Amino acid sequence: MPDWNKPLPSIVGETRPYWEGCRQGQLLIQKCDACGEYQFYPRGICANCWSGPIKWVKASGRGTVWTFTVTYQNRTPGFDGGPYVLALVELEEGVKMFSNIVECNPRDVKIGMPVQVTFVKANDQVSVPYFKPAG
Amino acid sequence: MDLKHGAAIVGIHEHVTRYAPDKSELQIQGESVIKALEDAGLSKSDVDGLFTASSSIRNSGMNLADYLNLYPKYLDNTTVGGGSFEFHMSHALTAIAAGRINCAVITYSSLARSGGVSVGTGGVARFGHPRLDPSPDSFEELYGLTTVGLYAMIAQRHMHLYGTKPEQLAEVAVAMRKHASMNPEALFRDPITVQDVLNSRMVSSPLHLMDCCVISDGGGAVVVASPEVARSCRQTPVWVLGVGEAMAHQGAGKRDLMYIAAKQSHAPAFAMAGVTHEDINMAMIYDSFTITVVETLEDLGFCQKGEGGDFVSGGRLQIGGALPINTDGGGLSSNHPGMRGIFLLMEATRQLRHQFEGTPRQVPDCKIALCHGTGGSLGARHSGGTVILGRD
Ligand SMILES: [Zn+2]
Numbered sequence: 001m002p003d004w005n006k007p008l009p010s011i012v013g014e015t016r017p018y019w020e021g022c023r024q025g026q027l028l029i030q031k032c033d034a035c036g037e038y039q040f041y042p043r044g045i046c047a048n049c050w051s052g053p054i055k056w057v058k059a060s061g062r063g064t065v066w067t068f069t070v071t072y073q074n075r076t077p078g079f080d081g082g083p084y085v086l087a088l089v090e091l092e093e094g095v096k097m098f099s100n101i102v103e104c105n106p107r108d109v110k111i112g113m114p115v116q117v118t119f120v121k122a123n124d125q126v127s128v129p130y131f132k133p134a135g
Numbered sequence: 136m137d138l139k140h141g142a143a144i145v146g147i148h149e150h151v152t153r154y155a156p157d158k159s160e161l162q163i164q165g166e167s168v169i170k171a172l173e174d175a176g177l178s179k180s181d182v183d184g185l186f187t188a189s190s191s192i193r194n195s196g197m198n199l200a201d202y203l204n205l206y207p208k209y210l211d212n213t214t215v216g217g218g219s220f221e222f223h224m225s226h227a228l229t230a231i232a233a234g235r236i237n238c239a240v241i242t243y244s245s246l247a248r249s250g251g252v253s254v255g256t257g258g259v260a261r262f263g264h265p266r267l268d269p270s271p272d273s274f275e276e277l278y279g280l281t282t283v284g285l286y287a288m289i290a291q292r293h294m295h296l297y298g299t300k301p302e303q304l305a306e307v308a309v310a311m312r313k314h315a316s317m318n319p320e321a322l323f324r325d326p327i328t329v330q331d332v333l334n335s336r337m338v339s340s341p342l343h344l345m346d347c348c349v350i351s352d353g354g355g356a357v358v359v360a361s362p363e364v365a366r367s368c369r370q371t372p373v374w375v376l377g378v379g380e381a382m383a384h385q386g387a388g389k390r391d392l393m394y395i396a397a398k399q400s401h402a403p404a405f406a407m408a409g410v411t412h413e414d415i416n417m418a419m420i421y422d423s424f425t426i427t428v429v430e431t432l433e434d435l436g437f438c439q440k441g442e443g444g445d446f447v448s449g450g451r452l453q454i455g456g457a458l459p460i461n462t463d464g465g466g467l468s469s470n471h472p473g474m475r476g477i478f479l480l481m482e483a484t485r486q487l488r489h490q491f492e493g494t495p496r497q498v499p500d501c502k503i504a505l506c507h508g509t510g511g512s513l514g515a516r517h518s519g520g521t522v523i524l525g526r527d
Contacts, residue, residue, distance in 0.1 A: 009273030010266060040388035041274040047387035067295070067392075067514075069287035070340040071279060073256045079279035086284045086339075088392070088514070095388030098278045111295045128277060 004122040006078030011125065014044035017056050022127045027059040027117045029093060040095035061117035062134060063091040070106045085109050089131050103132035139407055141232035142239075143365040143372035144524065146175025146358035147481045153322045153351040153470055156249040160192055161202040163244035163354040168203065171356035176369035177238060182358075184209040184239030186227055188219035190473055191245065199242070209236045215382065216510020217421055218396075219243075220357070220476035221520025225378035227359045237361045241480075244354025245472035254350050254473050255283040255423075256338065275515065283347055283424065285514030287339040290426035292393060294341060297441035301341055303448050304425040305332035308345050308467050310452040311422060315464025317496040322349050323468045332425075346425040348466035348475070357480050373487045376503070377408030377523040384516035396519025397434035397507055404521040405436075410503055412437055415523075417486055417498040418458060419479035421509040422465040428452075431507055435521070459498050462486060476508030480522065487526045502526055 011019045021028035030042050034052025046052045068087035074080060085101040087109070101109050102118065115131035122128055148170035150163050164187070172178060185207040189195035196212035209230050213222050220241055227239040247254055266272045271280070293299045309329055315321035327345065335344040365372040381399035383390065405411065418437075422428050429443035437458060438446040451457040461467075463482040466475045483504035491497035503525040511517030 006279070007272070007276045009277055010268050011273075012268050015269045015273060038388070041270045041385075043269055067288040067292035069284050069291055069342075070337075071281060071284045071287075072336070072340075073338050074279050074281050074284075075253050075256060076276075076279055076281075084279060086279055086281075086288070088288060096385070096392075097388065098275050098280065100278050111292060 006122070007076065008122060008126055015042050018042045019126060022119055022129055023125065025119050025127070027061045027129055028056045029059045029091070029095060030054045031057050038093045038095050040097050060092045063089045063115055063131065065101065065109060065111055065113045065115060066090040066096055067111055068101060068109050087131065089115060099129060099131050101132065102130045136232055138228055138232050138378070139376050139409065140362065140374050142228045142359050142361060143374045144357055144480065144484050145360045145365050145368040145370055145372055146171040146177065147355070147484050148174055149320070149355040149478060149481050150244065150353055151320045152353055154248055155246060155352045160189070160244040160246055160354070161199060164199060164242045164356065165203060167244065167354050167356035168240050168242050171240065171358050174370060175358045175360070177358060177360070177364070179205070181238045181364070182240050183207060184227060184230060184236040186211045186223035186239055186241040188212060188214040188223070188243060188474060189245070190214070209239070215518035217423060217474045217476045218508030218510035218518040218520040219474055220480060221506060221508035221522045222380055222518065224359065224375060224480060224522045225380050225520060228375045228378055231359065231361050237364050239359045240356055241359065241477060242354070242356040243474060243477045245474065246352045247473045248350050248352045252350070252473065254471070255347055256281050271515065280515070281339065282512050283342055284339045285512035286424040286426055287342045288514045289392060289430060290341050293426065293429065296393070297444065299429065299444035301333055302329050303444035304346055304429065305329040306448045307422065307425040307428045307452065308332045310450065311461055311465040311467040313453055314462050314496070315468035317494070318464045318469055321464040321469040322351050342424055342426065348423050348471040349468065351470040351472050353470045353472040355477055355481055357477060371488050371526060373484045373524050373526055375522065376410065376525045377404035377406070379404035379521040380519070382516065382518045392514060393440070395430050395434050395513055396509065396517055397431050397521065400519040400521040401435045401507070404523050408523040410523060414503050415458070415505045416501045417462060417483070417504050418460045419483050419504065419506040420460045421475060421479065421507060422461055422467050423471070423509065425467070427509055427513065428460070430513060431509060435505070435507060454495065454498055462496055462498060474510065476510065476520065479506040479508055483524050487524055
């Protein structure tokens with residue numbers, strides 16, 4: 001495995017279960033026990049009702065491309081080597097998350113395209129969730 | 136408290152520099168403040184409020200007050216990206232109308248060009264900011280987000296939903312260049328065509344290089360005063376008629392990002408001003424990217440959602456068109472040091488003063504102008520500040 005040169009997340013208390021899930025190949029998202037709303041990105045409070053206890057649930061890992069861009073120019077290490085697809089993916093559970101669409105030609109990416117999560121190991125602590133065309 | 140006519144722009148100065156490797160940002164601000172006060176016919180001792188924003192100066196308000204050797208009674212360094220200065224105008228109006236201060240200076244500068252800042256494409260390195268967890272650093276930056284990418288994603292979906300064409304976005308850039316050709320200070324002044332925009336290289340699809348604003352150095356200052364002070368000033372007062380502020384964000388993953396902050400900020404501004412869209416003679420619309428203009432015009436209510444592509448086409452944004460915008464050439468052609476919102480207030484003021492009377496740059500019989508500043512990124516989180524200005 002080549003050295004990871006892209007940015008890495010920092011794993012803090014409120015996001016540790018998310019990254020632990022990723023490490024085990026599971027996409028976990030949060031759902032409020034009081035109001036029943038899903039939310040993303042993960043955080044220590046319910047962003048909807050501000051009152052409920054949050055629980056972690058396993059997302060199906062399936063979603064669609066809500067929008068995307070093929071990025072040709074970015075000075076950030078790991079993204080400076082040619083076009084890549086930056087996307088907002090809408091999960092089946094109804095929340096959107098940023099990701100990259102991988103394992104396909106950037107020219108083939110379309111809005112509405114079904115995708116599924118796939119994980120790439122960055123190091124022993126971090127696996128990053130990406131999305132690939134649903135097979 | 137009735138805020139309409141509660142304050143007026145009485146002095147402006149745009150620092151003409153587009154490249155200033157030998158000046159500090161504070162020097163550009165200092166020079167601008169002095170000249171803007173001169174424009175108003177006021178002096179240092181009149182200033183009791185100081186408003187500034189910066190993405191590079193730490194504790195920008197304190198350090199600017201120190202540099203200017205000023206002891207303001209009211210200090211505000213609200214920093215919400217390019218729209219900061221419309222927020223400042225809103226806050227200054229409130230502070231003046233409440234009797235806290237009589238004369239505020241709003242000022243900004245940046246050396247983005249001489250400093251080699253990749254404003255739109257630097258990704259995580261773009262501002263050298265301290266980390267912020269959990270987001271954006273742990274859920275956005277690891278995917279290679281850029282500012283242009285976050286606008287490009289909105290453009291992509293706009294095209295998908297409404298059939299907006301790259302040619303229509305390009306029309307915005309063409310109109311801005313036409314206006315820049317009349318502005319001797321503009322960075323780029325040679326006319327361009329729709330085809331030139333489409334032929335420029337793709338930066339982040341569907342946005343080409345010429346769909347993106349320029350990167351320049353620059354700065355300036357705007358002096359805002361109470362009605363009493365305004366009546367003693369040299370220049371025709373440009374009244375603040377209405378203001379509105381908003382921000383939009385991901386909404387915990389649920390928001391429809393096609394609707395931007397302008398949708399929320401414009402209504403209170405129009406209500407306060409007591410005017411309608413038909414009353415607006417010209418507008419200064421933050422043009423970080425061509426799509427920014429289309430989205431903003433829609434959500435300000437100048438046309439329906441999805442109709443922005445048609446609205447900006449056929450020269451309608453040019454002087455003589457249905458709604459002339461950015462008559463200085465905008466960020467797309469004149470200048471964009473990183474947070475451009477202050478220049479919107481300046482050009483609207485020039486137009487309302489009829490400063491270009493007898494030249495093609497003057498919007499005929501200009502009585503009411505609207506400024507809308509956008510800061511941050513449409514695809515992630517951004518601010519929107521609407522300011523409606525008018526002359527007697
Ligand atoms: Zn809840």
